[in-house]
Amino acid sequence: MAIAIAVTRERREGETRCAATPETVKKLLALGASVTVESGTGAGSSISDADYEAAGAKVTSDLAAVLAGADVLLKVRGPTASETSALKSGTVVVGMLDAYRDKATVDALKGQGASAFAMEFVPRITRAQVMDVLSSQANLAGYRAVIEAAHTYGRGFPMMMTAAGTVAAAKVFVMGAGVAGLQAIATARRLGAVVTATDVRPAAKEQVESLGAKFVAVEDEEFKAAETAGGYAKQMSAEYQAKQAELTASHIVKQDVVITTALIPGRAAPVLVTAAHVASMKAGSVIVDLAVEAGGNVEGSKPDQIATTANGVKIVGWNNMAGRIAADASALYARNLVAFVGLMVKDGVLAIDLEDEILKAAMVTHQGQVVHEGLGG
Template sequence: MKGENRVAMTPDSARQLQKLGYECLIEKGAGHAAGFDDAAYEAAGVTVIKTAAALWKEADIIAKVRPPTETELKRLNKGKTLISFFNPAENEKGLEIAREKGANVIAMEMVPRISRAQKMDALSSMANIAGYRAVIEAGNNFGRFFTGQVTAAGKVPPAKVLVVGAGVAGLAAIGAAVSLGAIVYAFDVRPEVAEQVESMGAEFVYLDFEDDQDGAETGGYAKPSSPEFREAQLAKFRELAPDMDIVITTALIPNQPAPILWTKDMIQSMKRGSVIVDLAAERGGNVEGTVKDEKIVTDNGVTIIGYTDFPSRMAAQASQLYATNIRHMISDLTPNKDGQIVHDMEDDVIRSATVAYQGEITFPPPPLKVQAIASKKPQAQPKELTPEEKREQELAAFRAETKQQVTLLTIGTVLMLLVGLVAPASFMQHFIVFVLSVFVGFQVIWNVSHALHTPLMAVTNAISSIIILGALMQIGSGSWLVILLAALSVFMAGINIFGGFLVTRRMLAMFQKS
């Protein structure tokens, strides 16, 4: 198709398909734009067919990237299987033609987001590339640094980037923008993704809005928000818009037009030279004024990019990922590895992705039998305390800790007095040293942060060595109880020393060059 550089089969995926028992065919020149010439396919055992019409006539399984045209659908017949992006929610005519032809059609965008189907999730594969490429396109049109710099000519502030939607594309955009040094903010209707966003170095934008509804739809996608939530969301975006240099919108709802999230008044409030990349342009766009497949510049100097071919702009990488998704789908359709399709409509993944089967339209699919990847609702964000409340909280914690220490010291004193009443004076001299050693050691070691335990291993080894020396001096005592305690001290301190040296050795080995 004109303007599409991706291809649904690469020489590597063809070799894997041949192991499943299939003979592979490809249209002449189909992989050229992605960097795979006909000679590479022929070397992989693929038969090159001169025309698309001849290919559709000869092949039993046709794999495509873009949704098929009406002409291509009319080439189908009973028994053929088409695997492609199909956009079934907005392609009623295409579904009807497939039904009339009796062909089986698998829509790659309908693969459910469950763990078993991740290897076939072409939407995620392409969204990952689109998110990364969106940042590259934004940088190309921004004309300034992403990262902040201090130079002899002055200080350059870092760019501020807002990513709307923290799905696969959004997370890829966040990763790319953070790696370039920008200050990145991200918003999503699903607050459970906040942890992922923050782990990548971005700041999650929270709404001060009480809503019991979960923003996650079945299958891991976002669902439509309530009118009240939408108004709060738009108000937050209006607040952020004047400070943002780059905005990347990725919000999509399955089988629905893209919601408008960035309105004209927000665009007008942005600084001259700012850039907006609308990754939802193919479904109408998240930005008011987006023009599909075009780049426009507004009156106030804001660039709005509505390209829909971001994965195609990285054709080699996109083709490898998509061809792998297709190969895994065909592998699941070929359980016997004999080159014969078994279209199991009882299989959750195959049933969900099938939109036409044996003369019937099977879209939309029934609910999944297995639960989609579950999303855990985060706990409510703690209320920020005032300085007075913080001081009161710290004072209460100090009082509680002091009370606990006094209680423990009182109990220890009483126990020592009881032991002193029944034990001989010689034993008490050793026992007092033992108790004080335990107390001091506990205070010294226990209050050290866990993250510092390994770096302080040498210090703890030194302390253990002192313990061993003290224990060896006590072993010569005539009391059997002192001898027993001293022997146990030698044993446990020895474990600590040798274990400490072993851990330290392993840590040092990690930093040695191979």
């Protein structure tokens, strides 16, 4: 009997993406699965029900029927309580579960006996690159952050010489040179801005400079060892943070646009831009906080708002920046999911290898237990 894969409409506020596209429906069918899509699933990404049907999926508005028969449920965000309660025991749930912060969803999946996988836990190893949702979504978020900044800034980014005089290029400072930051640098450069960037990881310097931006950081001995084996930034000492803050303060006062991208898995986002930094910037400057959902890199940033400070600085705090370019974000995310699901299907049958390093790293709940070591059982 074919594996029954269900894709339901996203019910979390502000989520425009979807977990399958017509392209990936065809790929799932090729694995030997059947695919049922809830009506309206693709609306935020300009995908119609007819598009899914043309790809071979069954489309229905009967959510209970979709979930009750599902062997696998594909989601962008974690399922809501009403969705989880409709699943049969043993259903495989795959999505970005926000497992460190959303304990309620993890507990509900555990209680329902689901085998749940958090795509944000997929390890950053060569074999898993095609499943790396953090990178695929951060890439688009970095691009969109610059577009949002340019829109909010109200001035041009490139230097323009006209008969009426010269318009100076915007000065853009990107804080954090991971996937999102590097794409922000590249996009700001394409728009003609003068770009500087900072990061605590030594490897970032060469990457930043290769994109035509100037690297700004305190390059001491601690800096040289500031990267984990997984490629993430380490938590820096208070002494280093103080030195970096002093450098940042002297640099940020000259900037027109600041984009912050720093995230530490399992922890609140580090504060990079203080109220004092913001107060030092000139009126009309723009800050985009890409970490606002994790507490924010910027003092004064507010989720899903553009906050204007007393000195006229605008702080953009849109949640789900990738979702503001939903069609592309859905396309990439859905491909990540197909690759991941492919690990669990053998000869058209669902076969989860608990010793597979990717599946093992991403599994959150199984057989009524929380099994991810970082979540404390």
